[in-house]
Amino acid sequence: RDVIVVHRLLKNSVKEKTGLRGYALYTQAAMQRFGLDPASLGAAAHTETYDDVGEIAGYVLDLEARWQEEQQRRAVYIAPGEGVTLVDAEMAAPPALVWDYLTSPAKRPLWQLDTRRVDQHNPRGLPGVGTTNHCVHGEYAVDEEILDWKPFQYFTERATTPAGVALFTSELTPLDGGRRTRATMRLLPDGGPQALAAMQPMVPALQEWARRSGEALANLLARVQAEGTQHAESSGD
Structure with missing residues (x-):
């Protein structure tokens, strides 16, 4: 199932729902597996739904904003x-x-x-x-x-x-x-x-x-x- 989920997430609705062009999409399971805190990352909750694998909960990180923040830092x-x-x-x-x-x-x-x-x-x-x-x-x-x-x-x-x-x-x-x-x-x-x-x-x-x-x-x-x-x-x- 995990392989199917990865392939399904390649076709997601992040851009349509958020307008973001540069982003990272993490599943909730991946966040938990690697001990990442969505709040610390500034990641927003996001859900995708597919007919065969159902609802996939996850988080979206705005990479463009993160890049701009790093470039502007002293x-x-x-x-x-x-x-x-x-x-x-x-x-x-x-x-x-x-x-x-x-x-x-x-x-x-x-x-x-x-x-x-x-x-x-x-x-x-x-x-x-x-x-x-x-x-x-x-x-x-x-x-x-x-x-x-x-x-x-x-x-x-x-x-x-x-x-x-x-x-x-x-x-x-x-x-x-x-x-x-x-x-x-x-x-x-x-x-x-x-x-x-x-x-x-x-x-x-x-x-x-x-x-x-x-x-x-x-x-x-x-x-x-x-x-x-x-x-x-x-x-x-």
């Missing part, structure tokens, strides 16, 4: 040449895949050095501005808050670390027609030049941590891409 961005560059590396994967592994709390421990667990809280139901992460690194923890979030382009977070409070911008630049990605991370401590000077003794260690983490991510993504290619080739045989 940018928090450490530009090239500002602060300290911790890593600048190329990944053999498209930006969307790199973004997923950079931001997923379940996937970060797979490649990020000394990261044992990431507990994420999303006040608006989905990752974005306001999302917080509690990252457990063995004997210490790092608390992060997302300040700027431009999917597949960059995100900036404020992190409370043993070395102090700092901003980090992680930026992705597509290469080779989007088949590869340049990934950079820049650091700017809270407190201006004096804070940056005070953190300088720790910069080499931070850069080494970022370099090793970046190498682990690049290797992991290369394996993921290779496995995907192998699966596609075997499926085509």
